Amino acid sequence: MKKTLRTFAAAALLGASLLSGCSSSTTGSESVDLIVYNGNVYTVNENFDQAEAFAVKDGKIVAVGTTAELRAKYKATEELDAEGKTIYPGLIDGHAHFYRYGLALQSADLTGTASFKEVVQKVVDQHKLYPNADWVTGRGWDQNDWAVKEFPTKDTLDLLFPDTPVIITRIDGHAALANQKALDMASVTPATKMVGGLVEVEKGRMTGILIDNAVDMVTSKIPEADEQEQRQALQNAQKNCFAVGLTSVADAGLDKATIDLMDAMHKSGELQMRVYAMLNPGQANQDYYFKNGPYKTDFLNVRSFKVYSDGALGSRGANLLKPYSDRKGHYGFLLATEKEFRDIAALLNQHGFQMNTHAIGDSANRLLLDIYGEVLGGKNDKRWRIEHSQIVNPADMNKYGRYSVLPSVQPTHATSDMYWAGDRLGKERIAHAYPFKQLLDQNGYMPLGSDFPVEDINPVYGFHAAVARQDGKNWPEGGFQMENALSREEAMRGMTIWAAKAAFEEKEKGSIAPGKFADFVIVDRDLMTIAPDQMRGLQVLRTYVNGKQVYRKQ
Structure with missing residues (x-):
């Protein structure tokens, strides 16, 4: 870390200044709802x-300091002895798919599969669990994890499910495999063409692989979940988020x-999960x-639109300035026309909404940065965002700072993609991929997220990936492109106060400070001091929202 963290002795000397935001009391018995004491509080x-x-009152923090000071100043309805455990502000996922994650919990989980044969078995098992379901769905396969790193075909699914539509989505959500029944229901044929999508055809017949907008043609035919299923999805997602210390998500x-x-x-x-909601631009x-x-409410913030500019690198849908190194003549593609991007940018600016655009490839990032620049004009505080910002040509890097554009990045994307990203990009371009530190330097702050369910829901994995640039097995030794690693302090800020600031919420959450929501998490080890190879083993002991416990480890 750049600075030495203060010890508890030093923190004691800071007590007066930390308490200065609170009303004074001459009785020494001011009432609060909760005092958390004897903690290692960041x-x-x-x-x-x-x-x-x-100390907490009415769901908000009223004072921060030493144990002695607060227990002398306040009397509390409830006291919590943290027993020296580490406490962080409630963690914030700066980019996720909270609702869709909840729905996906009802589908086949295909993450971590080592072969297409294993994928098929999981799909069959899912169908046995829900034999009366109209569709069989799943998500999470990644052909880059298999011995044969090629897209699968629909032949096996056609044999096993001749009369039931099946669609299983790649881990990034930008490619899917559909069986013939699903393709027929969506009227997809070898001749189907569209902007920003691809129906894969080999020797005149469809393989079943769909890329980007082609996926939507099929998924649009899946019946919407009813209200009870939607409520259950949100509650299931919330339960899992609280268990890993998340108290806010950007959906x-x-x-x-x-x-x-x-x-x-x-x-x-x-529902007690705080949600910064990005609207679809329909x-x-x-x-x-x-x-x-x-x-805006205390729990919901609707002030942005989510726009997709291109696809994903793993499915070769990311829009590149030069062809893919492993597919001659293929550049990926934009998901809409340049005019459409310019038009929506002008509208969002006119109506006072943030524009948050998915951009993976260097061509997509260049185009969107230039469009943002045309609309924003220069330095500003509109906090428009580019989600992912994965591959950025060096000539475009300073545009983030010039136009005050926030890169919203997901550290685990780097450590999930590092095995094969060089094949897609080649030696020169891979050096400009996942450039988190360079992106952070542009504006001095940057939200971090996971993109779950594309990546694991656990924010600690993102912390480890940001700091050590290693996977769950602590590979590679020495880290992947460590010049773009973040410090521990930067990573913690990215998943708390900076994520809040990127949503215009820094005055109400993201730190443990007087006047802010009493959202916090108690954990069994300190990410700021333990060895990197121990980080992913961190356990959340308790999670609080508004000073109320919403999760406790059994």
């Missing part, structure tokens, strides 16, 4: 101070109906929100 405030204790790509359901569940108390969402403007 406040993640401006100075990255450490403390021992904090990338929602429609008004889902947001309305979240809002209703927040108000009834069924016409119905534009019509409603452009008329009514952003929407």
